[in-house]
Amino acid sequence: MPFQTDLDFARSLDQQDALKGFRDQFIIPEKDGKQLVYFLGNSLGLQPKAAKEYMQKVLDDWASLGVESFFHAEEPWMDYHDKLTGTLSKVVGAKPSEVVVMNQLTVNLHLMLVSFYRPTQKRFRIICEAKAFPSDQYAFETHVKHHGFDAQDAVVEVAPREGEFTLRTEDIIATIEKYADETALVLFGGINYYTGQVFDMKAIAAAAKKAGAKVGFDLAHAAGNIELQLHDWNVDFACWCCYKYLNGGPGAIGGVFIHEKNFAEELPRFAGWWGYDKATRFKMEKGFVPMSGAEGWQLSTPPFLMYATLRSSLDLIEAAGWEKIQAKRKQLNNYLWFMLNRINNAVEPAVIQFITPEAEREHGCQVSMLMKTRGREIYDQLIKQGFMVDWREPDVIRLAPVALYNTFEEVWRFADALDRAISFDGRIA
Ligand SMILES: Cc1ncc(COP(=O)(O)O)c(C=O)c1O
Structure with missing residues (x-):
């Protein structure tokens, strides 16, 4: 029209x-x-009216049942996570088992780099966008250093051409091809936070795969905003925050996607008890046995109050x-x-x-x-x-x-x- x-x-x-x-x-x-006219969904999404009620439910369970709420609340806390991943997996184009809600974005970025940035003397570079969000830059710099490489050399930034503001897909692909044999990881934002440019994630993922590198995306500005098909695009992993377009509240718990093709591989990971096999977690035994799927990357007891605020928004997305x-x-x-x-x-x-x-x-x-x-x-x-x-x-x-x-x-x-x-x-x- x-x-x-x-x-x-x-x-x-x-x-x-x-x-x-x-x-x-x-x-x-x-x-x-x-x-007021609120056009800041890119920064902090607005509060669903039901957020208080959802939080209050968790507070009431805590008040009346204490720790028993984990297993005996009307909606047991042990299974609360399952109420989030259905909608979230639709939003990012994934299977529910490929999505986990945990920690916050920068922490998750580090955890994913532990699993997916495994440099060798020959393949050690990270290819990313110039002027990526500072957290991403610092994560790349510190992981590269942690593995004994020089960040100036190992981190390859693709910048806009002279006089331009946004990246050309052809330049991103050409850079991946140029460093094909030396690249361990390609990691871009799904959308650049400053320019709002959506990167061609499908093309970037395909080029990274062709080069034999792992590929991930920081979806802080993309999740809940645009259509994503992470599974079909063959992306290895992605992380995002849930406080922008997902309206999960200030400092909301973050989201992570890990492609199911990576579940079979014994990837290195930093483990915590909440990622341990759910059926036997409370036996408290020695030797880490991960949950199957992305949930096996969890570390800590989740903040259920933050689960609740996020759920109040995801339920609206589902209903809409x-x-x-x-x-x-x-x-x-x-x-x-x-x-x-x-x-x-x-x-x-x-x-x-x-x-x-x-x-x-x-x-x-x-x-x-x-x-x-x-x-x-x-x-x-x-x-x-x-x-x-x-x-x-x-x-x-x-x-x-x-x-x-x-x-x-x-x-x-x-x-x-x-x-x-x-x-x-x-x-x-
Ligand atoms: C693209 C991007 N990456 C990372 C972050 C950092 O997220 P957090 O502070 O939740 O770790 C942000 C925050 O706005 C962001 O926009």
């Missing part, structure tokens, strides 16, 4: 929205009794339907691009340089706008008017409307406010 620029059109899209009831399942932040969420995500985002382009095209010279690629398959919810003039001032104006977007130094505004709780009217209002903030420059006022 061709988009139109007026507010009534945005409202009509909201009327037709198959997910319109879901916004009301979230707590929308307010100021002076007025709802992942396919419907994807359909709305695309429509909402296409509408955002339509409105932003309209504003930017009306100003000469353009005020915004979009560093997120516009092609639908190359972005998710996020749009990163490099502001060529008065960026901070425009951002401050938007914040003052109740639009919650974020600022990344030196000059980028990031925003990410999401399907479950944002509306087309909010996008329209944001575009209108941005248009006016830009116009105050005096050029098109």
Whole structure:
């Protein structure tokens, strides 16, 4: 359907929205009794109204049954994990046995590097994106050093070409081919946190496999945002946080995918008792016997209260339907691009340089706008008017409307406010 620029059109899209009831399942932040426009799903997803109730259930079990809750609560804590992996595996395109919810993203990244970065004198390089999120950079650096290699030499970063902001798939593939015999691991973000660029994970995984290397992805900005097919893409492993597009709450417990083809191999791993075979765990015996599947990588007794907040969101995703969420995500985002382009095209010279690629398959919810003039001032104006977007130094505004709780009217209002903030420059006022 061709988009139109007026507010009534945005409202009509909201009327037709198959997910319109879901916004009301979230707590929308307010100021002076007025709802703010929250476009920060890329940073911290909003709180499901049911999160408190789900947490309260765990607190009540604890109060009434104490430690007996592990086995005798109405929903025994021992099996709580199983209530998370069904939906999560759909979201990342995996089998439930390939997904585990544990720890947090950076910890999981380290655990996966223990299993999947096994360098030899000949094959020791890690190929990654330049300007990966700092945690990833530090993880690569410290693992490479831990194995006695020089990080400057062993970590190969693929950077955008001169004058460009995003990576070309052909350059990523060419780098993997160049170092084919020397690469132990290829590890990229699914979506770069700064530019919002979606990497071609299928092509990267295929190139890594062809080179004989392991391949993993940091899906912090991809899980719960875009369609993923980790199993079919033949990815070895992936890690993500659940506090962004998965609305699991601040510091939410993280998610990990391990391809089932890796279960048979005796991969090195750091073990803890919660990864021990569930049937015999409480015999407390010597000699680590892992649970089958990804759950065998668990270390510690899980934080059940954080399981509960995540579950409150996953249950909403399940009820909404992942396919419907994807359909709305695309429509909402296409509408955002339509409105932003309209504003930017009306100003000469353009005020915004979009560093997120516009092609639908190359972005998710996020749009990163490099502001060529008065960026901070425009951002401050938007914040003052109740639009919650974020600022990344030196000059980028990031925003990410999401399907479950944002509306087309909010996008329209944001575009209108941005248009006016830009116009105050005096050029098109
Ligand atoms: C791409 C990426 N990787 C890693 C992290 C670090 O995650 P955590 O602090 O949950 O370990 C983040 C946090 O935002 C991120 O965006």
